[in-house]
Amino acid sequence: MWHLVPRTQSSLRAQILVPIAAIILTLLCGAVMFTLLGKAPGEAFYAFFISPFTTRYGIGEVLLKTGPLLLIAQGLAIGFRARVWNIGAEGQLLMGAIVAGAIAIKFELSDSVWLLPSMIVAGTLAGAGWAAIAAWLRTSFNANEILVTFMLSSVALQLLYYLVTGPLRDPMGMSFPQSVLFGDAALFSPLLEGTRVNTSLWLALAVTVLAWVFVQRSMPGFKLLVSGLAPGAAGYAGFAEGRAVWVGLLIGGAAAGMAGVAEVAGPLGLLQRNISPGYGFAAIIVAFLGGLHPIGIVFAALFMALIYVGGDMAMVSVGIPNASTTLFQGMMLVFYLACYVFVNYRLQRPAGKVAASHGISADA
């Protein structure tokens, strides 16, 4: 029978081909799905993947959604490389949005140039602080960070609901669950005429560069990687487990918090019940699809943003149910993980033929 044999060195070629294969397989499954739904696959694919690029507004929307996905995924990937599983970026994003929003509401009439920067700093710290709870419970109580970060997401959501129906609600807002509109000084300025893209995209790109420097060029980045790959050796060459947990979660939380600021001080301009269409969860998939590599994540974030925007367009124009966005996200990660096996393993043919064709007999 065919079986898997570990590679002595992981294959770079496979690493690049894996996300591409995953996307192709997802599209094939998508074609089957669209056909089953009674839609012409060509039409649906056009709406999903081409139509966003046919208008200035559509391109703007893709870039707008790339921002938060890119920011969050860069932060998460640093933790994932160290096997620190932060799946609660959604909650850290909400905390960033809440704190930044509270500042904007408190200084509603301010026109200080320092208002937005202080919101960014405070929101980033809030995201890191929310993740710090999980880091503390993991390092001091050994509580599993996967479960804690997820539960904290649900808590953050309820906190947001409470605030927008109570303390932070617009008193003149006819009891709608939303805050007052932020002043201009609390908003990112527009970047492209005729779109909703704003200057927070620069933040996401700056964080990408920082992530690249941290991961590829810095000693702490290397130590963090070692603690993920070889926990046993981490005591010598990497961070001790506790340090890795703290660093991984704080960076992920900070990036997610910053993304939360970018949402409320960007396209939204107020606090309301719906702040993120699941960016925190989608960014997990972006991080993996990008191979946990800062450059790969840029492409993955763009593609994921396209799926979000294309999903909306396909719903309106072709009547594709909006659940297909979630389905595509799930399928991409499933296929990515399935294909990823060939990065570290190769298929070996049944014994006998192997020696003849490849001349490998040592490990048979």
Add this chain to the structure above:
Amino acid sequence: MLDSLIFVLGGTLAAATPLIYAAMGELVVEKSGVLNLSIEGMMATGAATGFVVATMSGSTVAGFAAAAAASMLLSFVFALLALGFLANQVAAGLAVGVLGLGVSVMVGKNYEGTTISPMADVNLGWLSEIPLIGPTLFSQDIMVYAGIFSVILISWMLNRSKLGRIIRAVGESPEAATAIGYPVILVRGLAVLFGGAMAGIGGAHLTLSYTPLWAEGLVAGRGWIVVALVVFGTWRAPRIAAGAYLFGAVSLIELFVQGLGFEIPSQLLSAAPYIITIIVLAVISRNPRVVRLNHPASLGLPYLRTR
């Protein structure tokens, strides 16, 4: 006061039942050494599939069967990834979880917000007529009692039967189990499929009895509480069940407290199950001996048979 108490008691049993099924499934999966975090997605798929099939066919039994089959299919995808393709089990669980949420919305899209008449309660004759406990403990639907029975059965299976010894051996040391001649991947694969079916049944109990309606996002984090319950119960069926009843009660506090007229923000009450999960998780995990003694030694580690 007494009325509310009866209400909470009965409600606790009903609210805990979906958690019990899913948790008993996950217990077997984890005992075999596999960590499947996709419970939330599998429960959602079971909830939607069960609801749609029961509505279309008019048969609750068909609903549960379809729910079990659909979630089992999802867990098969997980088994392929985690066991066949040696994927990281955390990532594979997240992937299949997202997939399951997508499937649930797709399956239930024409039924969003519709209701179904809840499953009939059993009538246990004179037992159901005992004042106080009769209408609460002895007038539930059949799946509530089957859930309790499953706890006893799983507990016996894992600790006393040959099958349980094989599952535990595979979960403790796949290398040793292979040496004895146990088919590690087969055992783990079947455990994962069983876990999938149980998560589907749990999800279907939500939509066919507890709520009883279908709405997107209706599972609302229960799948993750199930994963936490298995840790709380330190991988022992009766303790996991006790934890599930505790959470069933917590999820009802909202209604109970408001009935008594306390002024507490409803959002704090909605967040209570998650906050309590975090606290209990921290308290139980704090003692590394308790966790290390019961935690299957190879939990979450990929296994490739070397020949």
